[in-house]
Amino acid sequence: MIDRLRVPGVGDPVLLALVLSMTGFGIAMIYSAGQVDVQSLAAGIWVRQLYWFGVAVVALAVTSRFSLRFLEWLAPWAYGITVLLLVLVFFIGTGPNGSWIELGPGRLQPAEVAKLGTILMLARVMGGARGPYERLLEFWKPGVITLVPFVLVLLQPDLGSAMIFGALFLAALFWSGVPLPKIFLLASPGLSLLLGFNWIAWGLGFLVVAACLYVHRLFILEAVGVLLANVFAGALTLRLWDSLADYQRNRLLVFLDPEIDPLGAGWHLIQSKVAIGSGGLIGAGFANGPQKRLAFLPEQHTDFIFSVVGEEFGFIGVMLFLVLFAFLLWRVLRVASSMDDGFGSLIAFCLFAILLTHIVVNLGMAVGMMPVTGLPLPLLSYGGSFLLVLYAGFGIVQRVAWEA
């Protein structure tokens, strides 16, 4: 192909253009989010995002030059460093949740970096396999690889980001061809954890798991293990609930009914819906959103950036963005499926999974369909670390596309 030859390492110029333009638009929205009628620290924050954009582009250029074999060699080192960073956060972490590490002029969020490190390590371990795993016991390697950052992030505590690692694990299994019922059985203790609030719901879930086991005929020890894990998870639910931080519990409760605390935890859900809903069909126009101007949403430049989009560009703008996101996801998925190399293909698919999870959870939160989890919207939300990680990932995807 012609475009492949033009710039070495850039395999999908359309995807690259899409990523760059969406980031540009994101910076414009961050600028708009800072245009408020009150004194706000967010007023000049778009400039900082612009700097991060520059750094991210450099990262993309660099990672697109790495050959896949070099990356495969690099994977354990990258993974080790990110885990080290996650541990370091407990000692030298700064910021509101203590989840940042000061790094020269900027701050790095190790939880974001760990996503990339985990992807590389998972791809190295699973990409080399010649076929899908047959036995549940074979999953111990990818299981441990994801469990370590999962637990470390959960302890920060950042439930939303931690869940991303769970999603990564399932995505990797999915892409390596593990039958869906097996994935379900693996994930079933997590389901039991949710259903454990209600013994009847948990009982029904347990029956489904048991039926699945019967149909799928695992080895007897594995089956017993799965069942025990489900019982254990169901019993653990209430204890875990008690151990959650107040703000996390509130977020989940408030999601069920925002009005129980309209000025507190329910505030974001209500205000986001009000901003988006008042945008109507065509919106208030760029930088003109009245709700945004009055700064009703404290996180409107980060997690709730899409409420600004919804208010200022209305339903038409929102739909345009959904189409752009769908297009972006499809391009990444296309790279993953067109690559024969297991390692490269899995990296691309994991990036796809991360993007999809963030987009759905973030937008679902903006329209009040999901609890407030604090996951940023890819390419649009303010946040340097996540942008950097995404761009590094996109660089690798370009390389994968180039080598395919």
Add this chain to the structure above:
Amino acid sequence: MKGDNELRSIRRQRSRWAAGAVFFCLSIVAAGFINLQIFSTELYTLLSSENRLRTITVPAPRGTIYDRYGRAIADNVPGYDVSMLPGPRDSISAGLDRLAERLDLSPERRAALLSRNRERPGEALVVRENANFEQVAFIEERRPRFRRVVVDQRPRRRYPTGPAVAHMIGYVGEISPEELTRPEYAGYESGQSIGKTGLEQQYEHRLAGRNGIRYTEVNALGTVVRDLGVAQAQAPVPGEDLHLGIDLDLQVYADSVFPEGMRGGVVALDPRTGEVLLLYSHPTFDPNAFIGGIPLDLWDSLREHPDQPMLDRVSNAFYPPGSTWKLVMSSIGMKTADLTIDTYHPSACTGGLTYHTRYFRCWLPSGHGRLNLSEAIKHSCNVWFYQAGQRIGLDPLLAGVGELGFGRPTGIDLPNERPGLFPDSREWYDERLGPGGWTEAVVWNLAIGQGENAQTLLAMAQFYAALATGRAPVKPHLVRDEMLAQQRVDWTFDLPDFQRRQLVDALARVVNEPGGTAYGSRLARWTLAGKTGTAQNPHGEPHSWFVGFAPAYDPRIVVAAIVEHGHPDGAPSPAVPLASGIVDRHLETLGLPPEATPGVRPLQTAPAPAGG
């Protein structure tokens, strides 16, 4: 181990599933946006404006109250209200703390404000009405510290001659929680000012007008971002002005000449219409002190002062009418007991008279000798009236007093007027004293305005107005209004006019003939007619009364005055010069030409048959 081809086909299948998942998830999200932005956009647009708009009440200026010559008795000047916009309780509380010292907020006031905020969290909280310029400047200079605080210019009530008009005009104050629940204050908001007493209360609904609404836009912190234009506001409707029959100059005059250190009151009516020319009670208070919340200590001192400065002694206080009552007796006697102006009683006045075993005194120990009715009025002889009472009899007396309207309110346009007290029948005595606990001797006491009799100044003025004009008795009214001037009460003064005229002559002799009890206070230019009174009372020295009118034969003013405990034995009666001074001043203001020869102009003959 499976081959590459099989893995490739699995991936192709899985990528289709993944694409399906993308489509599925984004569709659900899109449905959420459709719901918010297409189907519920009206709701959220409304919520959005509620989010950012705060309503602020724009108080309507109260109607101005003018006297009969167009001078303002109550008007409005610009004042500053300090209020706090709705917000979280902590921040309201903290804001009050920051304001407390500058705005003189007492801990009680602060607690009251917080509890009002708890009751009505969505309303702006008026922290202080009528803040002074320094307080406003203090806030404006430190704007960032007072984000929730709004300073509104709003009309503030002012009474330029405050103490002189206090009881008549009343005052305005913040509506109380109890008043808020009353039906007549439906639509009022907490923190609003209402008329509390006097005319301000009586005509609240005419004076109040209708408050307007203004919107301000606030941000998430409740900080005012901008004031939306008049276009989106509802302008207040100013209250109606009131024009009174009061002569402000006369009020101020009465305030200046009322005997210092004494208590009492004075009221003057136009006997032809019932317009109140003067209504003054002493001691008085300054209604301006109530504007914007009266300090608690001042309020307590007003309430607990032994002289009761808040009491309206014209329409709300009772006094035994004393000798001023003798005209009531004369009228009843002429109607029911064939008394004439020339009636002599069997017993001459020797300084007293014995009823069975009890001796009833005349005020003049040496006695008045033989008198007819006219002379008895002139000299205020008790002995003559004891016998008149005896001749009338208890039952006709009780009935006759009731027929002259006593015991009922005069109908003045003031809140809480209290009707006088007078027994309506023998049963009244039986109930209170027991069937054998009293004798017919009560009639002797009643005959001289003592005993079981307590009247307001206003009731006496109303009676004398009817006596002075002979027309249907008027309803006293403060607001000058054609309708009110036409109103008459439900009793009549139905004495033949020549007899009435004879009584007027007798009253003129009281003031204008040597030996009359008010001779010392006669007027140089006009004939003042009237009756003095010395009302015995259980609380101390007798009260000093005067009720009269002038000019006697073309009355323009009826005046009733009392000075409590003002008439010890041998001392001059202070109510008389007070009343005559007021009459003189009023007639002069009217520009009434002086009479050529002020004095009694007795009817020489009995009148021709009626109709002449």
